[in-house]
Amino acid sequence: MVQVLRRMLAVLGVGALGLGAVAAPAAVPDVLRVCADPDNLPFSAAAGAARGLYVDLAELVAARLGARTEYAWWHTDYGQRAVRNTLLADRCDVFFGLPDDKAFMGRQVDRTTPFLDVGYAVVVPPAFAFASLEDLKRVTVAVQFRSQPQLLLATRDGFRMATFRHVEEAMEALGRGEAGAAFVWGPTAGYYNKTRLAGAWRVVPVAGPGLQWQVTAAVRKGNTPLKDRIERTLADLRPDIRRLADTYGFPLAAPVSLEPNAQAPSTVVLASSATAASASAPVNPFQGRLDVVPAGRSVFNQHCAHCHSQNAQSPEPSRDLRRLKRRYGDQRIDVYYATVTAGRPTKGMPPWGQALSADEVWQVWTFLESIQAEP
């Protein structure tokens, strides 16, 4: 009897495991919905050749999980609000790039273990001997408004600061000689230095209170199965994360400690191998081909007119595709391509990447280009 019971339990146990195995893929549906900032390189971008570390990483994670990605784009000028309006509003499943600190929305999100170290860096000319904070007293230091370095230098005597709104502006001040050093957000400085300034400056990561951070991916509170799967995948992808960080110019050296006796936190030592990760910008093969317009109109009227009106003459401004140029200017081709292929599920726009051929997508575009209202 006992044995039978044991056997039954074992069977039940197996059954439960089996159920678990079935349930786990349900945590990752066919689509992994990712929240990201549409215009924030080196972290993410909705369009263009470089899509940013978080987007490239999301693609790698999704591929490992057997899902395709959809993006909920949201500007992150107000970080908490961005999380509230995307992840917490169920517009996406995962947000790459939140600080590893429970004090940041800890009641609303669950975080993976950190997958990347980021932090502030001191940017100096190659010949500038920088070993401690004291060295910065010799020059005017460019800092960013409302940043940790600004606060740090303002509360100590003997520093001259020049304040800028953006990291890029601080680096340009360095170039003009208005500042002898910049003390700014490392990844942004590294990316700008690599892509725009041909590596003219030395970008030295620094450690101190509030200066070094760890990055996690976050899911809604309670979505543990998805969090666990992403976490395991991120662990598997460590070499790829290193490669991406290097590609985007993140400063990867061990940080210089600004606290005399403090120990620098252990850092991920990132291997340097510059494999370019670039998706190409969308290009219309029918550019300027007026003969394609009727075909585009026909495809449009079959598939799109249901919501966007016959011949794209929508009376409802938010759906009026004659306003693409007015609304998005030169970026309209990127917006169009991303929206059509990936959809905009929260606004009711399905993805058409599977349903339409590439030619059809570009025929429709050629048609829409022919009817744009002038800004």
Next chain:
Amino acid sequence: MKRLRRVPIVMLVLVLALATSAAAQTGPGWPVYGGDPGNTRYSTLTQVNTGNVERLKVAWALQLGSLRSQESTPILVGDTLYVTSSHGPKNVFAVNAKTGEVRWRYSPEVPAGIDQYACCDVNSRGVAHANGKIFFGRLDGHVVALDAKTGKELWKTPVIDYKGGSVITSPPTIAKNLVITGFGGGEYGVRGYLSALDQDSGREVWRTWTVPGPGEPGNDTWKGDSWKFGGAVAWHIGSYDPTLNLVYYGTSNPAPWGASVRGNDSSNVGQYTNLYSASTLAINPDTGKIVWHYQTTPHDAWDYDGVNELVFADIDVAGQKTPVLLKADRNGFFYVLDRRSGKLISAKPFVDLNWASGVDMSTGRPVEVPEKRPRLKFRAMNVCPNLIGGKNWMPMSFNPQTGLVYIPTMNLCMDMEGAEPKYTRGQFFLGVEFDLGKTGPGGHLGSTLAWDPVKQQKVWQNADPLPYVGGMLSTAGGLVFHGDLRGWFKALDAQNGRTLWQFNTGSGISAAPMTYELDGKQYLAVVSGRTFSIPPFFGPIGEKMVAASAEGGTLFVFELPSR
């Protein structure tokens, strides 16, 4: 008669003109956001009064076409009412003020994702009018002029780049041939200014920085180069006194949050007062020059914006009729200033506050309680009021008949400072941490307060279990009108605050009501649509705010039905 004949014709015309202009200020019309250029929100109309207000009924309603955070007060020009919706504004309407029939609607292209840039929701408080043109500011940082008759766009001038977090939410101030505007978003790295545009062309006539630059007096009130992004923006409504030829604006808190970047980060403020943040400014519209200033919260660390509207009154000061400005400041003090000189006449707490023990009448400065000042690595506990203030933007009303000011107040406290991790645009930093969800003394969260600005004391107060009591209107009919977060639109007895009539509009009301008369009939109008982005700041109190009513967007107009 003989004597009259001796009066020069010119004098007669002048007297008549003065009488008319005085009547237009407080008479049957409502030509400007605050009822008159002094923002009194007082109407001389008496048809609707304490004796018959219980018979008020809806005359018509207008759907504004957007939901959430409606803050507009309509204005009346001729027999047309002009009103804006939130979200851009998404819509500007010109409607027949008797029937609600739409004469035209202007729906600008609002940039996608604009709500991702507006700090405090996608508001619009309405329009201004002059010389056949309608003027208003947009969230995308433009001021626009429309033909009042047709709604046709006449010009559109960029004033500020919204992508830096600066948006325009309040109607501009009309002074002479100018349209004057500020903008919002003080915390996000902007140096405030007021911009005066020519009414005909939209060209900028002058721009006055509200943070002095190098070489200007007051620049040394900022540590280092912190003046460059000092904030001090004028995002709320201005006032205009044509007799004194002065335009008045309040300015916001200084930036950034860390006061140590701007100065001493201490109650011992020293030279670093951070002018002209948290101040009242008087500006000569001919030149744009700041004629005088009065700073309510030097070296602010609480986010006590000084933007609240400046209300004109002529009251007895030491036996002398004196033109004054009334201001119920976010910091909890009720200020009376001589509006000619900026001289401080009185400053008394109108709500429970504990960050200061009073205002030193010789220096005009608050006497701080040091443990209530949040500082770097120092968390100040139970500071009252919280950063929403003893009063927020919702306008008050001054009734010269009762001599009282009717104020929508807040009663919330906070813990502030202590470093909290934050991020913006991929960058992590330690930001200010606050707990705003603390109920103030007495247990209520808001109130309607009748305040005597001469005796500097409370006359009556209606406590509300919810915050965000709406803006006020008072009338010569002995009435005070206002809305609340549950959507009730109420008429109170101005003498004692008793509710004489109420109507539920279905969505919370923050906007201030207005009233007007057409063809012998008095109408009352109020816009309903609950605040949307403020509740997330308040934790459990925010949940109560959201539960109070659904989002909405409707203009309601009321009348006394004919018997």
